Amino acid sequence: MRITTAIACPNIAFIKYWGNRDDLLRLPSNGSISMNLDGLYTQTHVIFDPSLASDELILDGASTQGPALRRVSTFLDLVRERAGLRLHARVESSNNFPMGAGIASSASAFAALALAASTAAGLELNEKDLSRLARRGSGSACRSIPGGFVEWQAGQDDETSFAFSIAPPEHWSLADCIAIVSQEHKPTGSALGQALAYTSLLQAPRLADAPRRLEICRRAILDRDFSAFAEVVELDSNLMHAVMMTSNPPLFYWQPATLQVIQAVIQWRQEGQPLCYTIDAGPNVHVLCLELYARQVKESLEQLPGVEKVLIAMPGGSARLL
Ligand code: DP6
Numbered sequence: 001m002r003i004t005t006a007i008a009c010p011n012i013a014f015i016k017y018w019g020n021r022d023d024l025l026r027l028p029s030n031g032s033i034s035m036n037l038d039g040l041y042t043q044t045h046v047i048f049d050p051s052l053a054s055d056e057l058i059l060d061g062a063s064t065q066g067p068a069l070r071r072v073s074t075f076l077d078l079v080r081e082r083a084g085l086r087l088h089a090r091v092e093s094s095n096n097f098p099m100g101a102g103i104a105s106s107a108s109a110f111a112a113l114a115l116a117a118s119t120a121a122g123l124e125l126n127e128k129d130l131s132r133l134a135r136r137g138s139g140s141a142c143r144s145i146p147g148g149f150v151e152w153q154a155g156q157d158d159e160t161s162f163a164f165s166i167a168p169p170e171h172w173s174l175a176d177c178i179a180i181v182s183q184e185h186k187p188t189g190s191a192l193g194q195a196l197a198y199t200s201l202l203q204a205p206r207l208a209d210a211p212r213r214l215e216i217c218r219r220a221i222l223d224r225d226f227s228a229f230a231e232v233v234e235l236d237s238n239l240m241h242a243v244m245m246t247s248n249p250p251l252f253y254w255q256p257a258t259l260q261v262i263q264a265v266i267q268w269r270q271e272g273q274p275l276c277y278t279i280d281a282g283p284n285v286h287v288l289c290l291e292l293y294a295r296q297v298k299e300s301l302e303q304l305p306g307v308e309k310v311l312i313a314m315p316g317g318s319a320r321l322l
Helices: 066-083 105-120 127-137 139-144 190-195 203-208 210-223 226-245 256-270 291-303
Strands: 004-008 011-015 020-022 032-036 042-049 056-059 088-095 149-153 162-167 174-180 275-278 285-290 309-313
Touching: 004 105, 011 139, 011 210, 011 226, 011 275, 032 139, 032 210, 042 105, 056 066, 066 088, 066 105, 066 127, 088 105, 105 127, 105 139, 127 139, 127 162, 139 149, 139 162, 149 210, 162 210, 174 291, 203 210, 203 226, 210 226, 226 275, 226 285, 256 275, 256 285, 256 291, 285 291, 291 309
Parallel strands: 056 088
Antiparallel strands: 004 042, 011 032, 032 149, 042 088, 149 162, 174 285, 174 309, 275 285
């Protein structure tokens, strides 16, 4: 049996996925748009091994049981079913960035796992089918299969819900300056949070307007129109967090330092700097700007109290085998 290794970048959503129409198939309530983050990655080795009595998971060097192993095993069942395989697998995965703090480690994790496991099982899936498979592990993972700027069309069913590239990484030199305010694991993972989306009164109007925001964002990326992009990205992030904060029970992913960064970004923009913020299901703030300004933005962010460090990521490529 051969070890197969794949790597995938996480992605940052500009138009967010929050809420499923079908939790089991992870069919999202709305389409989303994201950018892969170059330089950050999950690397995953998979081997299907006849000597194993059960699946094994090693995360960042530590043998892991419980819910994380069950989620991986359930995902491997999909691969086994498609490949007609009955063997258990050993999965070894490591990230070069902090887990569980709003850098969507589940996206790169399940994208890398989908590619490594399907290849190890002898399946040769095309990009669309890999994206569909990754989606079953974690919704946002389907967007880490194609490269660059990516759209996940919500679709009607398992067949039609997948992600594709709308522009390659070199299309626009956008930088994501990630202000890390906490590296702790978030208290409510996104899978649990997603399930609460419909308990918010604001989810329905958020969904009703999603096609308009998707269109504006797609256009702004294709036209490299930063000011149109900034406006829709902040609106979309604020809408998602408004849904989170008004869910039952309410979810507050922000910390005091999160709001300090938001306020600084708004002030710097008023002073003439082209930049905007977006926040996933965690306290860290992704500050987006053109590459030209990234170093300066990083230095300014590092001066803010509560910012532990700042990572810079440019548009990244597709998931790939090593
Ligand atoms: C806030 O893809 O992590 O990052 O499908 O339950 O694993 P599961 O959810 P996940 O949710 C991502 C939520 C988000 C927004 C986004 O990336 O679109």
